[in-house]
Amino acid sequence: MKTLFVSYRVTELDRSLAFYTALGYAELGRVEAGGGTRLVILKFPEEPAASLELVHRPGDGPVDVGSGFDHLAIQVEELATTLKTLIAAGLKPEPLQYPGGAHGPKTSWLTDPDSYRIELVERPSGHPDGITAADFD
Template sequence: MKTLFAAYRVTDLDRSLGFYTALGYAVLGRVEGGDGTRLVILKFPDEPAASLELVHRPGAGPVDVGSGFDHLAIQVEKLAGTMATLTEAGLSPGPLQHPGGPHGPKTPGLTDPDGYRIELVEWPSGHPDGMTAADFD
């Protein structure tokens, strides 16, 4: 088994799509439902398949991001350049943090239009892609 993608319910699909494309996602496909539901499937250009779905269900009531979801983590190669690009695109990354100490990952955060938190992660030089059991030894 493997995780395919996360799906977020969003209030305004166009506004959220603008945010996530500014973050670097590309549209992989769209699905229109008969009840007004619209889905947009996204991926980063270097990813082989979908990694995020935006779900707009106008009849489902307000979006509540405080009901258990914490954050989405996104790995970046060059954090300084990514933060500059995001700022130029009108997004507001938060302050740089070092949750693993000065030699660990660098992680600023940002928040999407519905309040979903996103954590950008730059691993230290030589760290493999992703988080593994070795990160907890």
């Protein structure tokens, strides 16, 4: 088994699509599901397949993220460069942080239009992609 993608319900599809496109996602496809429901499938250009789905069901009213959702984590190559790009695109990432100390990962946080939190992570040089069992040894 493997995870296919994460799906977020969004209040305003165009606003959310603009946000995630500025973040670096590219649209892979759309589905009109009836009753005004639209799905937009996204991926980062370097990903082989979809990783995020935006679901717009206008009849359900505004999105309430609530207390159960925490965040989406996205790995980036160079966080400082990514932050400059996001700021230039009109997004508002939080300042660079070093939660594991100077030699650990670098992070920054961003909030989408529906209040979903996104953690941007630059792994230390030489660290394999993603989080593996080796991170817990």
